[in-house]
Amino acid sequence: MEKLKFLLAGNPNVGKSTVFNQLTGMKQHVGNWPGKTVELKSGSFTFDNYEIEMIDLPGNYSLTPYSVEEQVSRDAIIHEENDAVINVIDAENIQRNLYLTLQIMETGANTVLALNMLNYAEEAGFKIDVKKLQKILGIPIVVVDAREGTGLDELVKTAIKAAKNPTDYSDRLTYGFELDDHINQVKSLFPNLKVGSAPDSWVAVKLLEGDDEVLDLAEESSDKNNLRKLTEIRKHLEGIFDGNLDEAFIDARYGEIESIMKQAVKRPTGEKESITDKIDRIVTNKFLGLPIFLLIIFLIFYLTYTVGAPFQDLIDEGWTILSGYILEYLGEGMVSSLLVDGVIGGVGGILTFLPIIFILFFLLSLIEDIGYLARAAFVIDRVMYKLMGLSGKAFIPMILGIGCGVTGIMSTRTLSNESDRISTMMAIPFISCSARAPIYALFTAAFFDNPLTQAIITFGLYIFGMIIAIIVAKVLKSSVFADEATPFIMELPPYRIPTLKSAVLHMWERGFLFIKKAGTIILGTSVLVWILANLPPGVEYGSVNSFVGILGNIFAPVFAPLGFGFWQAGVALIFGIMAKEIVVSTFGTLFSLEEDDEEGITGVVGDMFTPLSAISFMVFTLLYVPCFAALGAIKEESNSWKWMLISVVLCCGIAYVTSLIIYQGGLLLGFT
Amino acid sequence: MVKTVDDLQPGETAIIKKHSVSGTLGKHLREMGLINGIPVKLERRAPLGYPVEIKIQGFSLALRKEEAQAIELE
Numbered sequence: 001m002e003k004l005k006f007l008l009a010g011n012p013n014v015g016k017s018t019v020f021n022q023l024t025g026m027k028q029h030v031g032n033w034p035g036k037t038v039e040l041k042s043g044s045f046t047f048d049n050y051e052i053e054m055i056d057l058p059g060n061y062s063l064t065p066y067s068v069e070e071q072v073s074r075d076a077i078i079h080e081e082n083d084a085v086i087n088v089i090d091a092e093n094i095q096r097n098l099y100l101t102l103q104i105m106e107t108g109a110n111t112v113l114a115l116n117m118l119n120y121a122e123e124a125g126f127k128i129d130v131k132k133l134q135k136i137l138g139i140p141i142v143v144v145d146a147r148e149g150t151g152l153d154e155l156v157k158t159a160i161k162a163a164k165n166p167t168d169y170s171d172r173l174t175y176g177f178e179l180d181d182h183i184n185q186v187k188s189l190f191p192n193l194k195v196g197s198a199p200d201s202w203v204a205v206k207l208l209e210g211d212d213e214v215l216d217l218a219e220e221s222s223d224k225n226n227l228r229k230l231t232e233i234r235k236h237l238e239g240i241f242d243g244n245l246d247e248a249f250i251d252a253r254y255g256e257i258e259s260i261m262k263q264a265v266k267r268p269t270g271e272k273e274s275i276t277d278k279i280d281r282i283v284t285n286k287f288l289g290l291p292i293f294l295l296i297i298f299l300i301f302y303l304t305y306t307v308g309a310p311f312q313d314l315i316d317e318g319w320t321i322l323s324g325y326i327l328e329y330l331g332e333g334m335v336s337s338l339l340v341d342g343v344i345g346g347v348g349g350i351l352t353f354l355p356i357i358f359i360l361f362f363l364l365s366l367i368e369d370i371g372y373l374a375r376a377a378f379v380i381d382r383v384m385y386k387l388m389g390l391s392g393k394a395f396i397p398m399i400l401g402i403g404c405g406v407t408g409i410m411s412t413r414t415l416s417n418e419s420d421r422i423s424t425m426m427a428i429p430f431i432s433c434s435a436r437a438p439i440y441a442l443f444t445a446a447f448f449d450n451p452l453t454q455a456i457i458t459f460g461l462y463i464f465g466m467i468i469a470i471i472v473a474k475v476l477k478s479s480v481f482a483d484e485a486t487p488f489i490m491e492l493p494p495y496r497i498p499t500l501k502s503a504v505l506h507m508w509e510r511g512f513l514f515i516k517k518a519g520t521i522i523l524g525t526s527v528l529v530w531i532l533a534n535l536p537p538g539v540e541y542g543s544v545n546s547f548v549g550i551l552g553n554i555f556a557p558v559f560a561p562l563g564f565g566f567w568q569a570g571v572a573l574i575f576g577i578m579a580k581e582i583v584v585s586t587f588g589t590l591f592s593l594e595e596d597d598e599e600g601i602t603g604v605v606g607d608m609f610t611p612l613s614a615i616s617f618m619v620f621t622l623l624y625v626p627c628f629a630a631l632g633a634i635k636e637e638s639n640s641w642k643w644m645l646i647s648v649v650l651c652c653g654i655a656y657v658t659s660l661i662i663y664q665g666g667l668l669l670g671f672t
Numbered sequence: 673m674v675k676t677v678d679d680l681q682p683g684e685t686a687i688i689k690k691h692s693v694s695g696t697l698g699k700h701l702r703e704m705g706l707i708n709g710i711p712v713k714l715e716r717r718a719p720l721g722y723p724v725e726i727k728i729q730g731f732s733l734a735l736r737k738e739e740a741q742a743i744e745l746e
Contacts, residue, residue: 062703066696093731096705124730250702267730280716280725289719378734382720385736487697487739489704492725492732 001046004163005053007076009104010088011097012059012416013371013493015116018146019088020056021502023156030509032639037418038072047156055080061096063103064246065213067417077107078196083163085109086155088146091121091128092494094265098257105139108168108199112159113141114151120494125268133264138172147499170199175252178240182208182233189226193218208234209246276371276494283375293379296372297399304360305403305434311355319348338530341541346526346578347518350629353406358511360400360407364414365506369498373414374490381488388470389477391415391488394424398469401431402462405626409633410510416490419481422643425634426476427469429626429651432462435580439621442584446602447611457615465622468654513636521632526578533575542589548574562620562656563613563663573620579627612671616663623655677726678740680714686745688712697742705729706743 010016021028024043033040041056057076058069065071077085087104089097104111115130122128134141140158144151174180186204195203195214206214207230218227234245241248261267283292323340330336367373373393381392388394393415401408408428412421440461444454532547539546544553544567552570559565568590576583588601609617625631625648635644680686688710705728706712715725715732723734735743 064699064703066700093729095729096731099703099705244698246699247702250699251707254702254705254707277715284716284718284725286717286719374734378718378723378725379720381734381736382718382722487700488723488734488736489700489739490723490734492734 001049001051003051003053004083004160005055005081006159006163007055007057007080007082007085007109008088009057009073009077009085009100010059011061011090011093011100013491014059014088014090014093014097015146016059016088017056018499018502019086019114019116019144019152019155020054021505022146022149022152024054026505026508028505028509030513033072035639036068036072037421037637037639038068039413040072047153047160050160052156052160055082060100062100063107069417074107075196077104077109078198083110083166084112084159086112086114086159088114088116088144091115091118091126092124094121094126094128095257095261098260099253101137102173102253102256105137105169105173106202106205108170108197108202110162110166111139111169112155112162113137113139114144114155115141116144116146118143119145124274125272127266129264133260136260136263137169139167139169147497168199170201173201174256175205175249176255178237179208179248179252182237185233186230189229190218190221190223192223193221205249208237209249210234274494279495280375280492283372284379289379293376296367296376297396300360300363300367300396301399301403303363304356304400304407308356308359312352315352315354316349319344319352322348334534337534337541338527341533342527342530343523345582346529346628347523349579349582350518350522350627351515353404353629354511354514356404357407357410357514358507360411361510362503362507364396364411365503366498368414369496369502371493371495374492377490378492385488388423388427388473390423390473391417391420391490394420394473397424397428398431401428401433401469403434405429405431405433405630406514406633409630409637410514412637419477422638423473423476423481425637425643426647426650427473429630429647430465430469430472430623430654432465432622433580435627436461436622438581438584440618442587442602442605443609443614443618446606447609447614457618461618461622464619468623468658472650472654517632517636518629521635522628525628529575529578542571542575542586561664562659563616564609564620566608568608569617573624576621577625577628579629580621583621610672612663612666615666616659619662620655620659623651623658625651675745676741677712677714677724677735677743677745678737680712680745682714682716685711685713689744689746697739701739701743704733705731712743712745 008016008020020041020043024045027045028041028043031040032038038058042053043056044051044053046052055076057073060070060073063070063074063077065074085104087101089101101111101113115128118128130141130143140162142151142155142158144155146152175183183201183204186207187200190203190207193203195217203214207218218224237245237248282288323344326336326339364373367376376396377392379392380395384390384392384395396414397408397411400411405428408431409425412424415421415424440458444457448454448457529548532551533542535547542548548571549567551574552567555570555573556565556567559569568587571590572583572586575586584601587604591600591604605614631644631647634647635641638644675686688706688708710728713727715727717724722737722740724740726733726735
């Protein structure tokens with residue numbers, strides 16, 4: 001069977017992913033572009049006698065590398081071997097969509113155009129003469145309806161045909177007499193400068209536009225002596241175009257689009273109110289906008305965690321039963337302990353999150369496909385931007401962090417730029433997740449009789465975590481990512497009826513990633529902690545003589561200034577990295593109490609801590625290293641160990657300093 | 673005083689002035705279709721005042737205060 005590789009390109013919200021899902025179905029692989037936080041989706045399918053690999057590029061408005069997203073697409077088109085680039089365009093926004101099309105054609109790519117949503121456009125009053133459009137552009141055009149799946153066979157056939165006869169369409173483009181003339185001059189100045197598969201004309205255009213990457217390559221080429229002549233040509237042109245050259249090229253492209261539009265497209269006359277306008281008048285209304293937003297967020301939160309909870313319990317019970325069987329068959333011993341305490345204790349506990357991840361991503365995918373996600377960001381953007389310098393889209397990941405940081409971190413994929421994604425990821429671990437609640441419950445119950453005081457302290461911890469999260473995001477955005485001042489330009493796409501298929505695929509894909517992570521990073525670390533708790537041979541699990549106990553003892557003096565300088569606290573904190581709620585049961589284990597003997601544990605804790613050191617300990621557990629699952633999620637989403645390690649250091653550092661201030665400050669003020 | 677998108681009333685339309693926004697932002701906006709001489713309509717403001725929603729060439733964009741004030745009108 002012959003193999004072919006197609007790239008799928010297009011603006012955001014044009015139905016590109018729908019085309020991709022329709023064609024590849026379940027045969028998708030989701031990962032990251034090498035070394036980038038950008039999602040790489042590839043899939044495969046067979047058609048006639050061809051095995052076709054398809055790569056879904058990020059949604060871009062242009063190929064100018066403002067951010068990693070555009071960079072990734074441009075590199076893929078120019079540097080990756082491909083047989084055709086399928087450009088999906090939205091008929092209703094044909095003018096803006098054609099801008100990307102022209103840029104793709106400039107790269108010399110073997111382009112095929114998929115014209116989507118023609119029915120919506122015609123409803124809105126557009127008349128598009130597809131034949132004429134094809135004739136003017138010169139590239140094959142196929143009308144598709146991605147939602148219904150019509151026209152897709154034709155699209156693949158056309159792409160295969162195009163692949164048999166690759167065509168460079170760049171010479172069909174014109175930028176007007178003046179620019180064309182100088183493009184030819186520049187071409188002759190740099191005959192030896194090659195950039196991937198791009199034609200000389202593309203290289204010349206980029207040199208004139210002042211593209212950093214191509215200019216650097218020119219410096220290294222054997223034609224570098226001609227750079228001075230290039231500068232002269234640019235000066236000359238800048239004089240003619242009254243300033244900026246890259247803007248002259250943008251205007252030239254839009255000029256060309258305008259002439260194409262005049263010949264092949266009739267725009268609707270007059271403006272009639274669309275359904276989208278009607279919905280938006282309510283959903284983004286001055287008075288109703290925020291309440292509706294909060295209601296929808298609440299519903300997502302409620303459905304995710306409430307509907308998910310019984311399933312979580314079910315999985316949990318399953319593990320308990322399985323543990324029982326293992327103990328029965330293998331007896332108490334090393335192997336059964338490894339399986340029960342190490343593997344099930346670590347991975348099993350974390351897999352109980354699977355139902356909530358499924359539900360959450362099903363819902364998120366729905367509201368994104370409908371078009372509400374952009375409105376939610378629109379409504380809350382001002383708050384998020386003022387507070388943390390983030391986009392409104394970061395609100396949902398942050399708020400999900402209250403339920404579970406892992407879901408929050410995983411949903412940072414909905415954010416459209418890297419600096420927002422990373423800053424949000426770094427901030428989420430400080431937001432108090434539900435797994436920390438048992439710790440607060442235990443400690444407040446042990447030290448503060450008044451239920452009101454307990455509630456105030458718990459509430460205070462939540463607020464405190466959020467404040468730290470806000471500060472961390474704000475500081476990151478204004479330091480590390482300060483020069484990446486990506487302007488905020490967000491499209492508010494028309495509302496669309498979502499497809500079940502894409503929501504289910506999305507849900508499955510995220511759930512699968514989570515299972516994969518649980519099977520690797522989390523399994524590895526859980527087993528490691530188990531080994532530390534069981535070595536040297538013969539020690540009791542997690543006791544003072546085990547490596548964990550020894551570690552606890554080493555850490556004890558470090559924690560002494562924070563008010564909990566005893567080895568049991570150290571051990572509880574180490575185990576707590578597996579999952580925060582384990583901190584509570586660890587105190588039970590260490591004092592040979594039953595795991596669910598709450599009164600016993602409360603008593604033990606009451607003896608070891610003072611009210612002040614208890615608060616210090618609670619703050620520490622709130623802020624220190626997120627659990628393995630969260631760390632794994634950060635590694636996965638940021639696609640780097642670096643950001644995961646930064647998160648660990650950041651969390652430990654902030655936790656230590658804050659607890660130190662609280663404990664020592666408290667002592668100075670006369671608290672105990 | 674130069675009139676910018678931020679000065680429009682919801683529902684009001686105006687024409688984008690020549691060479692108003694410079695730098696990367698200008699380039700970005702231009703590539704999105706905010707070219708000189710085309711009509712821009714301020715559709716609405718977010719409940720908290722910003723961002724604003726504008727309509728150009730048939731589609732809607734959200735812009736923050738800084739961006740809205742950077743786009744000059746005729």
